[in-house]
Amino acid sequence: TKTLKQLAKPTGVRVGTAIDTSALASDATYSTAAAAQFDSVTPENVMKWEVVEPERGRFDFTEADKLVAYAKAHKQKVRGHTLVWHSQLPAWLTSGVEDGSIDKKALKKILKQHIATEMGHFKGDIWAWDVVNEAFNEDGTLRDSLWLQQLGPDYIADAFRWAHKADPKAILFYNDYNTEGINAKSDAAYKLIKELRSEGVPVQGFGVQGHLSTDYGLPNDMQANFHRFAKVGLKTAVTEADVRITLPASPAEVQAQDNGYSYMLQSCLLERSCISFTVWGFTDKYSWIPGVFPGEGQANLYDEDYQPKSAYAAVQRDL
Ligand code: XIL
Helix, strand or coil, X not given: CCCHHHHHHHHCCXXXXXXXXXXXXXXXXXXXXXXXXXXEEEECCCCCHHHHCCECCECCCHHHHHHHHHHHHCCCEEEEEEEECCCCCCHHHHHHHHCCCCCHHHHHHHHHHHHHHHHHHCCCCCXXXXXXXXXXXXXXXXXXXXXXHHHCCCHHHHHHHHHHHXXXXXXXXXXXXXXXXXXXXXXXXXXXXXXXXXXXCXXXXXXXXXXXXXXXXXCCCHHHHHHHHHHCCCEEEEEEEEEEEECCCCHHHHHHHHHHHHHHHHHHHHCCCEEEEEECCCEHHHCCHHHHCCCEECCCCECCCCCECHHHHHHHHHC
16 A cells, blocks of 8 residues: 555645654654655754754754755655744743843844854755744734734745745745634735735745644635635645544544544645645654643544554545
8 A cells, every 4th residue: 555655646745744853763663654654844843943043143953954864865855844933932032032132123133144044054955944933813913922022014024035045945935823714814814925925025835734623613715715825826735734632532523533634635635836735743652732732632643553543544545
């Protein structure tokens, strides 16, 4: 039987996974399966700011470099994740802003430098970058992040311009959650991106994370949502798919999970602009869900013992 990447080949859609680099180093079953099943990888944490610049001016790409080497060895694309985000920032940065030792002008320089240094380091090795992550609230207003507070809404356009300079070949994505379907949040992202494009800002992709829960219904018109971004010139992608369940899982919830994966994958396969379908980890063994959503879990395609679940069969069938 064929692996996911073998099945995906003729579709033109890359099938990817987030990679936990400590599992990659310590768990041979994990690294073998990730290489066999996927032709795109995303570092789950090791390209985030707190990891790559733990102290001001000291960059550390050790872990991320290992991920890139692994991807090269297995002919996988790399999705870079993520450059501008409100979360997982180094303490020196957040405390410096708080105590005023980093003022607005300095912060803008720091952000520009961060993008140039990180993208420069990986130049040519990254297929697509999540340049800006999670900038919107659910109601469509901009998130009141450190970036918005200090730099104003222009930080988004600036980030894309700086990113394009740093690595002109990488596909530059805006990425967010709860934007799979058509709703207030994706409407706002669409409006802003359309505006930015008309001003020549190089936003080139719209990524929807795809963190679903069986406690909620499926997103609304996901294919149509992708299509409107395609019409303004963007690629689209599912970047972090998982479907969590409140435990213990009932048969109906397992079925709903299969449907969640299937719906997101089919929406991508049916929409020509969609270039990749990435899951946020492939085994329940290392899932971020139980740590962040207590009482929920079993969100991935394989169980903790690397047995493929019915969600895996659903993906296999749809590819
Ligand atoms: C998560 C990781 O999976 C965790 O290991 C980490 O502790 C927190 O971040 N949206 C994103 C991802 O864009 O970067 C997040 O990843 C999950 C939600």
